[in-house]
Amino acid sequence: MTGIDIIVIGAGAAGLMAARALGKAGKKVLVLEARNRLGGRIHTQTNSRFSIPTETGAEFVHGDLSVTQNLLAEIKNGLLLVEGQSYQIKNGELQASGEFIADFDKLLEKINELQEDMPLANFLEQYLADEEFADLRNSVTRFAEGYDAADTKKVSTFALRDEWQSGGAENSFHLQGGYGKLIEYLAAQCQALGGVIQLSTVVKEIKWELGEATIICNKEQIYQTNKVLITVPLGILQASPKAEVYISFNPELPAKRAAFKKLGFGAVIKILLEFKEAFWENERFAHVSRQLPELAFMFADNTPFTAWWTQLPHKAHLLTGWLAGPQVKECQHMPEHALVLKALEALAYIFKTTIDFLQTQLKASQVINWATDPYARGAYAYATLATPAAIKVISQPEQNTLFFAGEAFYEGHAMGTVEAALASGAEAASKILQES
Numbered sequence: 130m131t132g133i134d135i136i137v138i139g140a141g142a143a144g145l146m147a148a149r150a151l152g153k154a155g156k157k158v159l160v161l162e163a164r165n166r167l168g169g170r171i172h173t174q175t176n177s178r179f180s181i182p183t184e185t186g187a188e189f190v191h192g193d194l195s196v197t198q199n200l201l202a203e204i205k206n207g208l209l210l211v212e213g214q215s216y217q218i219k220n221g222e223l224q225a226s227g228e229f230i231a232d233f234d235k236l237l238e239k240i241n242e243l244q245e246d247m248p249l250a251n252f253l254e255q256y257l258a259d260e261e262f263a264d265l266r267n268s269v270t271r272f273a274e275g276y277d278a279a280d281t282k283k284v285s286t287f288a289l290r291d292e293w294q295s296g297g298a299e300n301s302f303h304l305q306g307g308y309g310k311l312i313e314y315l316a317a318q319c320q321a322l323g324g325v326i327q328l329s330t331v332v333k334e335i336k337w338e339l340g341e342a343t344i345i346c347n348k349e350q351i352y353q354t355n356k357v358l359i360t361v362p363l364g365i366l367q368a369s370p371k372a373e374v375y376i377s378f379n380p381e382l383p384a385k386r387a388a389f390k391k392l393g394f395g396a397v398i399k400i401l402l403e404f405k406e407a408f409w410e411n412e413r414f415a416h417v418s419r420q421l422p423e424l425a426f427m428f429a430d431n432t433p434f435t436a437w438w439t440q441l442p443h444k445a446h447l448l449t450g451w452l453a454g455p456q457v458k459e460c461q462h463m464p465e466h467a468l469v470l471k472a473l474e475a476l477a478y479i480f481k482t483t484i485d486f487l488q489t490q491l492k493a494s495q496v497i498n499w500a501t502d503p504y505a506r507g508a509y510a511y512a513t514l515a516t517p518a519a520i521k522v523i524s525q526p527e528q529n530t531l532f533f534a535g536e537a538f539y540e541g542h543a544m545g546t547v548e549a550a551l552a553s554g555a556e557a558a559s560k561i562l563q564e565s
Contacts, residue, residue, distance in 0.1 A: 133159045135561065136344055136352060138332050138376075139360035141169025142547050143534045145315035146554030147358055147561075152322030154562050159352065160324060161344065163331040163361075163374065163504050167316050170362065170505055171547065173309030178493035179403050181445050182307050185497040186399075186508075187547050188449075190302040192295065194548035196555065197311075201304070204314045208302035213425030213441040218479060219264075220430065223419060230268045233293075240290045246514050249273055249289060250281040267430070274454030275428075275435025277545065278395025279511040288512030288544070295542040303440070308547065335359075336379045339528045356530055356565075358557055360550075363394045363537035364506025373503040378531075385533070388522040391515035392537055395545075396457035396500035397508035400434075400450035400472045403493040407439075407446050409480055418481035432475035433460065446492070450475065453508070461500040468496045509545035510537035529564045532557050 135151055137144045140162035148158045166172065170186040190197055190208055201208065217224050230236060239256045247255075253266045273279045273289060304310065316326060331347040335357060344352040359366075361376065366389040368375050408414045410422040421427065427437040436451040450472045452460060460468060472494075473487045499508040520540055526532050534557035539549035 133157055133352065133354040135159075135356045135358060136161060136342070136354045137358045137360060138344075139169060139362075139535075140164075140167045140316070140326055140328070141360060141362075141535075142171060142312070142315075142550035143536065143554035143557070144169075144358070144360035145312065145319060146551045147360065147534060147558040148319040148324050148326075149315055149322065150555055150558035151561065152319055152324045154558075156562075158319065158322075158324040159354070160319065160326040161330045161332055161346065161352070162326065162328050165329045167326070167328075168309065168312040170499070170508065171308045171312055173307030173312075176493075176495070178495070179401070179447070180492075181440070181443070181447065182309075183401055183447070183495070184307055185401075185495070186499070187308050188303070190304065190548075191546065192300055194543060194546070196551045197548045200311060200314075200551065204310060206310050207305045209305060209442055211301040211303060211425050211438075211441055213423040213439070214421070215426040215428070216421050216424065217427070218429040218431075223421075230265070230272055232262075232265050236265060236269060237290070237294065240286060243286065246285055246287040248282055248514065249279075249284050249286050252286045253281070271428070271430070271435055274456065275451060276453075277511045278397055278453040278508050279393060280395075280455050283393050283511075283513050285512045285514050285516065288516070288542075292542045292544075303443070311547075331374060332361075332376050334377045334379060335531070337527070337530050340530055342530055356532065356561055358532045358534060358561065360534045360554065360557075362505045362507065363389065363392055363510050363535065365504070367392075367394060368506060372506070374506075382527060382531075384522055385527075388519035391513060391519040393511040393513045393516070394507045394537065395454060395509060395511055396461065398452040398457055398460060398468065398500060399497040400452070400468060401493075401495045401497070402448045402450065402469070402472060402476075402491060404446045404448070404487075404490045405492050406490065407444070408482075408490055409448075414482075414486075416482050416486040419479065421480070427479060429475065429479050432478060434472065434475045437476075437479070448476070457500050461498060465496045468498075469494045512544055526560065526564060532561055 134156040137148045137160045140160050148160050151158050172185045175182050334345040336343040342357045425441050434450045434452050473484045477484050523533050534553040536549040539553045543549045
């Protein structure tokens with residue numbers, strides 16, 4: 130391929146969104162993707178072990194997200210509101226609850242008294258230290274580690290406040306047919322506009338100077354262009370040179386390297402378990418002492434899994450387990466069978482049943498370990514106190530030649546989401562075109 134105007138590194142949501150916009154402007158675009166598939170941390174898979182398509186990465190649309198919804202309107206793909214009942218177990222007792230954090234108003238009242246930002250752990254210690262707030266401290270910590278995959282010793286209290294007050298976690302939607310529909314659409318649009326997408330191409334080095342870049346890849350592939358847009362996950366940009374996947378810049382980018390390190394990047398292990406029947410809402414199963422009819426979401430203490438959910442309104446027999454945040458470190462190197470057993474132990478506690486019973490009902494299982502994925506090295510970003518200043522550094526192009534985009538570099542309350550990736554990709558494309 131000759132005469133490439135722009136090379137986009139990464140065929141995830143940000144990269145494909147940018148490539149489509151650049152193609153619409155008449156630019157000749159080459160997209161290089163390290164994986165043997167599109168989507169990056171989005172992957173709707175059709176696996177013969179499961180009776181329905183499953184999401185190994187991004188799964189929900191949380192709240193009113195305009196970029197995502199406009200794109201879905203283009204492809205005439207709808208959203209399905211997650212209906213049903215949310216439950217939680219505290220101190221072994223079951224509670225039906227639509228509110229995961231009790232005393233949420235008290236929490237926001239205390240946060241809004243803050244004059245200066247601080248890590249969430251510091252805020253909880255200083256402003257909610259009394260014994261009467263012990264339950265609230267635990268709930269807030271579990272929520273930040275679970276929903277945001279964040280380390281409470283690093284995550285910005287102000288960023289969480291803005292996210293919580295936006296109401297993004299209140300309504301959750303599944304995409305009809307899965308997120309893969311969105312990725313397929315963007316890729317098809319990119320190619321229809323003359324763009325080329327090349328898979329299984331791992332970028333090793335970017336040699337660059339003003340208005341010119343040489344991309345050196347595995348298998349001795351070399352590409353030349355005028356501009357490069359890098360949309361790889363933050364985990365790759367934070368990696369050390371000894372990592373399995375590492376992109377070196379020549380000349381180096383010390384200011385941006387330092388800025389990457391200042392952002393938070395959370396780890397997630399996702400576990401898919403499909404059962405023969407929905408035993409959690411069928412009273413004929415005598416081995417199950419705790420029934421949870423119309424189960425949508427389950428939050429339980431005393432287990433490493435911060436959340437479980439079903440596929441409602443789709444009546445599938447699939448339970449998805451979510452292990453996120455700092456506690457992933459304790460589990461990330463465990464073999465798959467050990468992680469599945471840990472998940473079954475958690476479900477035995479939740480449903481008051483036995484592991485043996487659950488194993489007789491188990492039809493299919495899969496562990497998706499984003500912490501050890503070499504092309505991601507984590508799941509999604511969260512805001513630290515240094516994030517706003519770091520993003521300003523990262524968003525500045527290097528001599529109108531190197532540009533960066535991705536969910537980690539989005540400025541807004543939806544950081545860490547597909548919405549953030551799409552918006553960041555569109556914004557980067559606009560910036561490239563303006564600079565051109």
